Amino acid sequence: MWDIMLIFFIQIVFVPILTLRTVFMVKNQKERASFVGALEALVYIFGVSLVLSGEQSIGAMVAYSLGFGIGIYLGGIIENKLAIGYTAYNVNLQSKNEALIEKLRMEGYGVTLYAGEGRDSERYKLEILTKRSREPKLEVLIEEYEPKAFIISYEPRKFKGGFLVKAMKRRLNLKRQKKEKVTEV
Structure with missing residues (x-):
């Protein structure tokens, strides 16, 4: 047994x-x-x-x-x-929701806005890349500001450049500097 x-x-x-x-x-x-x-x-x-x-x-x-x-x-x-990795979100909106875009940017999300032509009217698409650990908060914000948004998410395998990569490099450099200060002591 x-x-x-x-x-x-x-x-x-x-x-x-x-x-x-x-x-x-x-x-x-x-x-x-x-x-x-x-x-x-x-x-x-x-x-x-x-x-x-x-x-x-x-x-x-x-x-x-x-x-x-x-x-x-x-x-x-x-x-x-x-929640290892990142998720890319395409958020399609019926109107240009400036409050949502501003809130997302204030929360540290990189947001790119596109205007497009829908069947009945102009549409707006937000492209957002986030850490997977931040997905739930992102979804709550979108739901709060734009409950009728159409959302597609996927996991990118590779990315280069842009807002998020610059922020990651800054954080990595700060960590290295802290390690160097600790080892100097």
């Missing part, structure tokens, strides 16, 4: 690690993916050796499968909490 419980818990640990490794690879974070991948392999080999050692019990196989399923669920929760 102890082996069956251990197999179950190993799977609950293994699959979220597998999820994170996959996310890091997709986000082009090779160093993190390599580290997590080595940990994943260690846990996997330990779990499989337990399943394959001794007698092949149905309980061990069921525990392995259930742990895998629960691990997928937990991996999704962990990935959502970490």
Whole structure:
């Protein structure tokens, strides 16, 4: 019985690690993916050796499968909490909502405004790039100022230049300067 419980818990640990490794690879974070991948392999080999050692019990196989399923669920929760990466939003508006645009910019979102021709009238599109961790706040702001907005979001794989990249570089330089001051002391 102890082996069956251990197999179950190993799977609950293994699959979220597998999820994170996959996310890091997709986000082009090779160093993190390599580290997590080595940990994943260690846990996997330990779990499989337990399943394959001794007698092949149905309980061990069921525990392995259930742990895998629960691990997928937990991996999704962990990935959502970490919110690694960025999301691009295209927000389509029926009117040029200056209050929304100003509020978004005051909150630190980079906003680009486009005017376009819709079927019945002129339309406006906001293009916004944000960290995934800031998505919920962005969505609340849009809903508050423009409840009828049509929103499309996607995860960009690469980007270069622009407002957000300049802000990220400034933050990175400030962190480096703080580290240098700490090491000087």
